[in-house]
Amino acid sequence: MEAIAEEVRQIISRELEIPLESLAPDTALKDLGVESLDLIEIIFALEDKFDISIPYNANEAAAAKGALAKAGLGKLETVAEIAAAVKSLVDAKISA
Amino acid sequence: MNRVVITGLGVVSPVGCTLEEFWSALVEGRSAIGPFSIARGEQGSTRIAAQVSRFDAESRFESRKLGLLDRFAQFALSAARDAVRDSGLEITERLTLETATVIGNSSGGQTTVDDSYFKLYGEKSPRVHPLTIPRWMTSAAASQISMDLGLKGPAFCVGTACAASTHAIGLAFHMLRAGLAPVAVTGGTEACLTLGSIKSWEALRVLSQDNCRPFSRTRSGLVLGEGAAVLVLEERAHALARGARVYAEILGFGMSADAGDITASDPDGAVRAMRAALKDAKRNMQDVDYVCRTSITSTRTAPERCKTTGRRRRPCEPSSGRRPDALRCRPARPSSGMGWARPAPSRWQRPRLLSANR
Numbered sequence: 001m002e003a004i005a006e007e008v009r010q011i012i013s014r015e016l017e018i019p020l021e022s023l024a025p026d027t028a029l030k031d032l033g034v035e036s037l038d039l040i041e042i043i044f045a046l047e048d049k050f051d052i053s054i055p056y057n058a059n060e061a062a063a064a065k066g067a068l069a070k071a072g073l074g075k076l077e078t079v080a081e082i083a084a085a086v087k088s089l090v091d092a093k094i095s096a
Numbered sequence: 097m098n099r100v101v102i103t104g105l106g107v108v109s110p111v112g113c114t115l116e117e118f119w120s121a122l123v124e125g126r127s128a129i130g131p132f133s134i135a136r137g138e139q140g141s142t143r144i145a146a147q148v149s150r151f152d153a154e155s156r157f158e159s160r161k162l163g164l165l166d167r168f169a170q171f172a173l174s175a176a177r178d179a180v181r182d183s184g185l186e187i188t189e190r191l192t193l194e195t196a197t198v199i200g201n202s203s204g205g206q207t208t209v210d211d212s213y214f215k216l217y218g219e220k221s222p223r224v225h226p227l228t229i230p231r232w233m234t235s236a237a238a239s240q241i242s243m244d245l246g247l248k249g250p251a252f253c254v255g256t257a258c259a260a261s262t263h264a265i266g267l268a269f270h271m272l273r274a275g276l277a278p279v280a281v282t283g284g285t286e287a288c289l290t291l292g293s294i295k296s297w298e299a300l301r302v303l304s305q306d307n308c309r310p311f312s313r314t315r316s317g318l319v320l321g322e323g324a325a326v327l328v329l330e331e332r333a334h335a336l337a338r339g340a341r342v343y344a345e346i347l348g349f350g351m352s353a354d355a356g357d358i359t360a361s362d363p364d365g366a367v368r369a370m371r372a373a374l375k376d377a378k379r380n381m382q383d384v385d386y387v388c389r390t391s392i393t394s395t396r397t398a399p400e401r402c403k404t405t406g407r408r409r410r411p412c413e414p415s416s417g418r419r420p421d422a423l424r425c426r427p428a429r430p431s432s433g434m435g436w437a438r439p440a441p442s443r444w445q446r447p448r449l450l451s452a453n454r
Contacts, residue, residue: 035357036359036360037358037359040299040300040301043301044299056301057301057302057303057304057305057316057317058300058301058302058317059302059304059315059316059317060316060317063314063316065314066316067305
């Protein structure tokens with residue numbers, strides 16, 4: 001988990017062009033001024049890096065019955081939440 | 097200034113390719129959103145769209161002409177021919193020289209692009225079809241209409257994404273009102289259901305995987321569609337002199353830009369456009385009986401916070417405190433059954449409203 005979490009943190013840092021130190025696990029991206037288009041670029045970079053598909057729909061981001069929830073994933077609001085979703089999808093890929 | 101009326105209509109839509117089919121589908125609330133079929137479609141994950149499925153290009157165009165027409169130009173030309181036929185207009189020598197052709201389109205010949213690039217990158221072919229460029233350019237639809245109908249006045253395309261056909265019709269209206277042309281063939285067209293286009297929309301994370309319900313709190317995104325709609329606009333005096341059937345008169349047109357976000361629309365922009373249209377028409381808000389919500393409620397539709405109050409507001413709610421229902425009516429949108437035919441969802445509303453007057 002640590003290795004994936006660290007890579008996720010580095011990708012977020014690189015995509016947002018902000019120092020790695022400013023990203024703690026509980027840092028909420030919206031507090032950094034991240035908008036919808038920034039988030040989908042981060043998701044794209046994560047999908048490319050880990051060869052996974054993150055079922056994120058910008059219209060359902062906050063919906064309890066959205067695509068993320070249907071896939072058994074939590075929200076993508078903090079660094080830790082994003083790392084957990086990536087970990088879950090990587091694990092699913094390995095077990096498949 | 098000249099008064100401007102609408103005297104002809106033509107459509108190629110997912111719910112039908114004649115005015116009669118189109119209108120009966122709207123009256124019956126029939127949706128055309130469902131499974132669709134495109135080349136290499138299995139590589140996409142989107143399973144629904146509003147595809148034009150009953151359009152027989154071979155029966156509408158001779159094979160030699162068809163070779164020059166991408167699907168988006170086929171739709172436009174077919175709708176334009178139908179609109180001119182519907183208007184009963186005879187293209188006289190004067191009209192040949194002065195009639196304008198203004199067509200909204202944003203994606204150009206996507207089918208041509210997709211097939212050409214697949215040939216190049218997928219099949220490693222050293223060359224693409226020699227007519228790739230004339231099929232693909234966004235101005236092709238306007239040019240093909242101009243050539244087919246022999247219209248030698250101003251002919252151009254407008255490429256302002258989901259507002260393109262509205263802008264095209266608005267510009268044509270202003271040209272006629274100012275006396276720059278006596279007649280205009282105007283509207284919008286799009287055929288962007290290709291693997292490359294759909295994958296790009298999927299990447300933007302805004303496609304719905306279940307249905308199109310633009311004003312629902314549980315909306316899950318947009319559904320792509322395709323088609324064309326074309327109107328014949330005519331100077332009112334010209335139309336009356338030839339005893340033409342007049343569907344409606346256009347009184348005013350307004351435009352605005354948000355100068356804000358590239359994908360999310362600002363309701364204040366819509367309010368300014370509507371106010372500009374009312375001013376242009378010399379009418380008051382109280383004169384309006386019906387608002388047909390054009391375009392999309394924005395590509396990205398997560399509720400935005402009002403910058404001044406911090407309150408979340410819905411995509412269709414202006415921040416000025418005057419909501420659309422100050423117009424004594426509710427906004428409606430016809431594309432929930434026809435998908436979002438990107439530059440031109442707004443084109444559906446005009447044949448829809450005008451068909452009711454037939």
